[in-house]
Amino acid sequence: MCTNLVIAGDSPVSEICAEGLSFYAEALKGDGISEEGPECLLALGLLRRTPGGRFAAVPPGLAAHSVMRPVEKTIEEAQQALSVARSSLHRAEAVYWGSARGDDETSSIRVVRGADVISATLSSAVHSCREELLTAQPGGGRPQELLEAALASDLPALRRGVRQRTIYQHTVRTHGPTLCYVERVSAAGAEVRTLDEVFDRLIVCDRRIAFVPDPVAERRQVALAIEHPGVVRYLVGLFEHSWERAVPLPSTPNEYRPPLLLDETRRAVLQLMVNGYTDKTIAGRLGMSVRTVATHMAKAAEAFDSRSRAQLAYMIAKSGLLDEELPEPDDRAPVTPRSVQSPYTASTGLASSHSPGR
Secondary structure (H helix, E strand, O other): OOOOEEEEOOEEEEOOOHHHHHHHHHHOOOOOEOOOOOHHHHHOOOEEEOOOOOEEEOOHHHHHHHHHHHHHHHHHHHHHHHHHHHHHHHHHHHHHHHHHHOOOHHHHEEEEEOHHHHHHHHHHHHHHOOOEEEEEOOOOOOOHHHHHHHHHHHHHHHHOOOEEEEEEEHHHHHOHHHHHHHHHHHHOOOEEEEEOOOOOOEEEEOOOEEEEEOOOOOOOOEEEEEOOHHHHHHHHHHHHHHHHHOEEOOOOHHHOOOHHHHHHHHHHHHHHHHOOOOHHHHHHHHOOOHHHHHHHHHHHHHHHOOOOHHHHHHHHHHHOHHHOOOOOOOOOOOOOOOOOOOHHHHHHOOOOOOOOOO
């Protein structure tokens, strides 16, 4: 029975059903058939009434033009409208940014208010990006809906030849949605690395315009759009410094979490603890949950056989453990990390408790 109907503009198109195919095969055998037949055959022009009142089967090639042409016309009109809208908005954007900049250099740092306005402004900037897109995303794994929205703009940019580099925190290596996003953009040519602590959220398009959260307002509601060349150059320098220290995130899911990275993360947790930060502050800075911070603390306390936070901080500081350097990661083989026991593991026995890809 005909139930599937697709609307393309003002042109409804029926999907042919099993009954329609069977009826069409019977109609092809004779000079016509007295029954009207399924609605899909009539809608697709595969069955037409003859002057004698019977119904005759029509070759698909003859029916195609009358059915497909209205749909093709709708697509052509939509593409033309999209082209006009895109061109108009790009021209208006140039006027907008020129007006916002003004004659005073300080006006090249503009406040963008409202989550929807921030999203639209970022999307427009990414769509106009032609050479390079730099992003730093602290805070661990990102929500699924944000990642899907990012794919919608990132993949077209990569197809245009834009070089995209992103820095996350180590904690994304166990976050499934973020890993799926990374796999998609990496396959399209993006580069992704991770650090224990990222300086702050940052997006830079073509080293021309940078976006950062307003430090004194609600992060998701207010952002700064920066076009001052000196400030943008400074922010790019921060990114490049972090990029050099970051560890490549493989584009395949089989080796996302080398054991060495857990050592780095735990060292970062303990270093902040020794410096006097609370578990909540440590969690916020390293992009992990308070519970994960407590787990790292518990394993360290077990290894040092300490009975209090103060005693643990004293014993770690006295041991000189945090002064030791971990081996540099091998950037030439990011998918299969070297099998190296770090000084941290050797000194404390705090081996990795997470398997790769978990």
